[in-house]
Amino acid sequence: MFKLPVCPHCKTVYRYGDVKREMRKKKCVCYHCKGQFRAVKKKILFLFLIIALITAIFDVLELYMMKGASFVGLMITNVTALTVGFFLIPFFVSFKKK
């Protein structure tokens, strides 16, 4: 399910750190074939929608299951989920030909 994006021209697989760097550029040039492409970030929105949904479910579970559930506990759950989300961003980027 989790796949890092590949160059649309030569199918070179980009590493995690490379994807993060390419994402910030408007115009990307493949380091392998010099082909031009752009990073499409549409799926990141989808990723955070899923995270929001899962977090909401966990919040509710935490409130019902744990007697000592506190605001701080919920915040920790939410921040953890968001952090995980940020680490997953490169997996939800795709590269498209210009």
Ligand SMILES: [Zn+2]
């Ligand atoms: Zn390439």
